[in-house]
Amino acid sequence: MNLSYPITYLNGISVQRATLLYTELGIKTCNDLLNFFPFRYIDKTAFYAIKDLQPNSSEVQIVGKITRVKSVAQKRGSRLVATFQDATGSMELVWFKGQKWIKDALKVNEPYVVYGKLNHYNGSFSIPHPELELVSEYKKKLQTKMQPVYPSTEKLTNSGVSNKLIRTYIQNLLKQFFDSITETLSPDIIDNFKLMSKRDALLNAHFPKSQENLAKAQNRLKFEELFFIQLQLLRKKLINKTKIKGFLFENVGAVFNEFYSTKLPFDLTNAQKRVIKEIRKDVASGAHMNRLLQGDVGSGKTIVALLTMLLAIDNGFQATIMAPTEILATQHYHAIAEMVEGMNIKVDLLTGSVRVKKRREIHANLEDGTLHILIGTHALLEDKVQFKNLGIAIIDEQHRFGVAQRSKLWKKNTVVPHILVMTATPIPRTLAMSVYGDLDISVIDELPPGRKEVKTVHRFDSNRLSVFKFMRDEIEKGRQVYIVYPLIKESEAMDYKDLMDGYESVSREFPPPKYQISIVHGQMKPADKEYEMQRFVKGETQIMVATTVIEVGVNVPNASVMIIESSERFGLSQLHQLRGRVGRGADQSYCILLSSYKLSEEGKTRLKTMVDTTDGFKIAEVDLKLRGPGNLMGTQQSGVLNLKIADVVKDTKILVAARNTAIDVLQEDSNLSKPENTNIKIAYVVLSKTSKIWSEIS
Numbered sequence: 001m002n003l004s005y006p007i008t009y010l011n012g013i014s015v016q017r018a019t020l021l022y023t024e025l026g027i028k029t030c031n032d033l034l035n036f037f038p039f040r041y042i043d044k045t046a047f048y049a050i051k052d053l054q055p056n057s058s059e060v061q062i063v064g065k066i067t068r069v070k071s072v073a074q075k076r077g078s079r080l081v082a083t084f085q086d087a088t089g090s091m092e093l094v095w096f097k098g099q100k101w102i103k104d105a106l107k108v109n110e111p112y113v114v115y116g117k118l119n120h121y122n123g124s125f126s127i128p129h130p131e132l133e134l135v136s137e138y139k140k141k142l143q144t145k146m147q148p149v150y151p152s153t154e155k156l157t158n159s160g161v162s163n164k165l166i167r168t169y170i171q172n173l174l175k176q177f178f179d180s181i182t183e184t185l186s187p188d189i190i191d192n193f194k195l196m197s198k199r200d201a202l203l204n205a206h207f208p209k210s211q212e213n214l215a216k217a218q219n220r221l222k223f224e225e226l227f228f229i230q231l232q233l234l235r236k237k238l239i240n241k242t243k244i245k246g247f248l249f250e251n252v253g254a255v256f257n258e259f260y261s262t263k264l265p266f267d268l269t270n271a272q273k274r275v276i277k278e279i280r281k282d283v284a285s286g287a288h289m290n291r292l293l294q295g296d297v298g299s300g301k302t303i304v305a306l307l308t309m310l311l312a313i314d315n316g317f318q319a320t321i322m323a324p325t326e327i328l329a330t331q332h333y334h335a336i337a338e339m340v341e342g343m344n345i346k347v348d349l350l351t352g353s354v355r356v357k358k359r360r361e362i363h364a365n366l367e368d369g370t371l372h373i374l375i376g377t378h379a380l381l382e383d384k385v386q387f388k389n390l391g392i393a394i395i396d397e398q399h400r401f402g403v404a405q406r407s408k409l410w411k412k413n414t415v416v417p418h419i420l421v422m423t424a425t426p427i428p429r430t431l432a433m434s435v436y437g438d439l440d441i442s443v444i445d446e447l448p449p450g451r452k453e454v455k456t457v458h459r460f461d462s463n464r465l466s467v468f469k470f471m472r473d474e475i476e477k478g479r480q481v482y483i484v485y486p487l488i489k490e491s492e493a494m495d496y497k498d499l500m501d502g503y504e505s506v507s508r509e510f511p512p513p514k515y516q517i518s519i520v521h522g523q524m525k526p527a528d529k530e531y532e533m534q535r536f537v538k539g540e541t542q543i544m545v546a547t548t549v550i551e552v553g554v555n556v557p558n559a560s561v562m563i564i565e566s567s568e569r570f571g572l573s574q575l576h577q578l579r580g581r582v583g584r585g586a587d588q589s590y591c592i593l594l595s596s597y598k599l600s601e602e603g604k605t606r607l608k609t610m611v612d613t614t615d616g617f618k619i620a621e622v623d624l625k626l627r628g629p630g631n632l633m634g635t636q637q638s639g640v641l642n643l644k645i646a647d648v649v650k651d652t653k654i655l656v657a658a659r660n661t662a663i664d665v666l667q668e669d670s671n672l673s674k675p676e677n678t679n680i681k682i683a684y685v686v687l688s689k690t691s692k693i694w695s696e697i698s
């Protein structure tokens with residue numbers, strides 16, 4: 001018997017049912033079914049006293065006596081009402097169906113155990129159609145007191161696969177295969193953390209004997225799940241470090257030093273210095289760098305990227321930056337070309353809209369090595385783009401690129417170049433640990449000096465006139481303003497209309513020639529977008545009306561007001577990114593969140609969070625709680641977090657313990673070849689063959 005057998009090996013599961021379970025729930029093997037956990041339990045271990053019932057208690061179990069039974073006539077038909085009492089109070093049990101039969105069966109003044117869903121109406125409690133059992137009968141039965149409730153789908157229920165049936169399947173599975181469940185953790189770990197054995201944990205996760213056992217079982221299974229993820233990620237990192245040799249950037253030479261001493265436009269912050277040091281250490285070690293650079297909006301990641309690229313150039317290598325949008329790539333190009341002006345460094349830009357002739361020139365310069373730095377969008381991934389010797393690939397805003405896309409970039413070389421992934425979406429540490437356990441992480445946790453916190457307010461649409469007045473005052477002071485409209489795919493046409501209506505009303509309020517307005521949205525040609533963007537960058541226009549195309553990375557330090565229309569429709573991290581477009585210079589900046597009066601609870605929380613804090617990490621924590629990790633990372637990454645039982649938000653403590661344990665194990669025994677790690681090794685090999693994580697990150 002083996003748990004990898006298909007579920008058709010179990011008693012009572014037909015091929016038809018098995019197909020349904022696979023298509024609806026992804027359950028194929030016995031092991032899948034065993035790891036399909038209940039999402040809640042009906043707790044029949046606890047008893048309530050009537051006086052302790054609360055309007056929000058859901059299912060309750062009470063011991064008491066029926067003192068009276070009567071039929072009550074109502075508009076349509078009648079209902080049967082029994083008065084039920086315990087020593088502390090009384091309530092009603094109610095039936096609408098089967099009244100005659102029930103009335104005859106009920107025994108007045110005998111002790112019953114009553115179980116059911118509690119109703120609360122007009123200050124009194126009742127249970128409609130309760131489960132009833134005489135105490136004498138109840139005591140005779142040895143029954144499971146906590147019943148599992150499994151997540152299922154409508155399709156399953158419609159096809160006759162009830163919760164009860166799933167329960168039976170799992171019961172059968174545990175009976176048939178119990179002896180095939182093998183321990184996956186080492187005795188040391190089990191001892192150290194006082195964990196339940198694997199068999200007991202699985203048994204109790206499905207059919208717990210008590211709340212306490214359930215907690216223990218869940219703890220053990222969560223630990224195991226997180227431990228093996230960490231083991232995979234950390235081991236991959238270890239293998240990369242030892243097997244993948246990296247280019248050695250030995251020299252901190254002329255180019256880096258010239259830039260540092262004569263061109264650096266400002267003093268680096270301590271955080272920037274620290275990160276550069278971390279990167280230098282990596283690239284000078286002979287091992288391959290695979291580093292995630294996190295820095296909040298406006299924290300100054302671009303300069304770190306440039307200095308890293310100069311290290312490559314000093315060692316005879318080329319460098320590249322891939323950005324998610326054309327606007328952002330163009331902006332990086334301008335910023336970097338400007339900073340290295342006068343030095344003997346050739347920088348170019350490759351995006352979808354670069355003409356064929358220029359493209360050919362770029363290809364040629366790239367191949368003969370005369371081009372040092374290439375900045376671009378997805379266009380960099382085309383087969384024609386061949387570097388002479390790419391030493392470092394920098395990927396900006398990586399959560400917008402799929403894992404496969406990223407690796408395509410670095411597979412361009414026979415030797416994998418060093419990789420620096422930059423993100424402005426602060427990823428809470430716990431999440432970073434579980435998704436990016438294989439990357440090293442650097443954090444720029446300090447903003448450049450002199451920045452003032454962006455003052456953020458929430459206003460309802462009806463206050464628009466005072467918002468316009470505020471804009472006028474700021475423009476008078478020489479500042480520039482962004483007005484952003486949501487653009488959400490499903491209702492693109494409607495959103496587009498909102499944007500154009502908005503543009504018109506802003507144009508009426510701020511007429512030319514005194515005021516000039518730029519407009520940028522996704523349906524424009526790249527060249528037009530760039531033209532409008534540049535007018536704003538140069539200060540020729542005072543107002544930029546845009547959709548979220550400007551969300552990432554746009555850097556116009558003179559812009560100091562960000563107005564977000566229908567802000568309730570944006571996600572938190574998006575709002576934070578948008579706000580990050582202002583407050584990039586020395587002036588006091590403002591963010592005005594406009595919304596309608598109709599706000600969902602979640603919408604209110606999002607806007608309140610924005611008003612309360614500008615700390616990207618705090619915002620990310622709230623976002624994670626509101627939306628769950630999958631969404632935070634974008635759909636591309638959500639698959640990586642395909643956790644069956646653990647929760648990266650709630651189970652931080654277990655995650656940290658699991659990660660530290662994985663580090664300890666690997667430090668002592670990187671190949672898991674010691675006898676005490678045999679269980680771990682066997683489980684690890686099985687997982688590596690089947691786990692999605694493994695295939696996604698390799």
Ligand SMILES: Nc1ncnc2c1ncn2[C@@H]1O[C@H](COP(=O)(O)OP(=O)(O)OP(=O)(O)O)[C@@H](O)[C@H]1O
Binds near residue numbers: 303
């Ligand atoms: N150490 C520093 N001192 C002063 N200004 C700095 C410093 N570092 C960066 N800046 C300036 O801060 C602004 C933001 O920097 P940058 O564009 O690199 O931010 P970023 O981290 O890429 O942010 P985002 O993710 O929002 O694009 C730029 O105008 C840059 O010139």
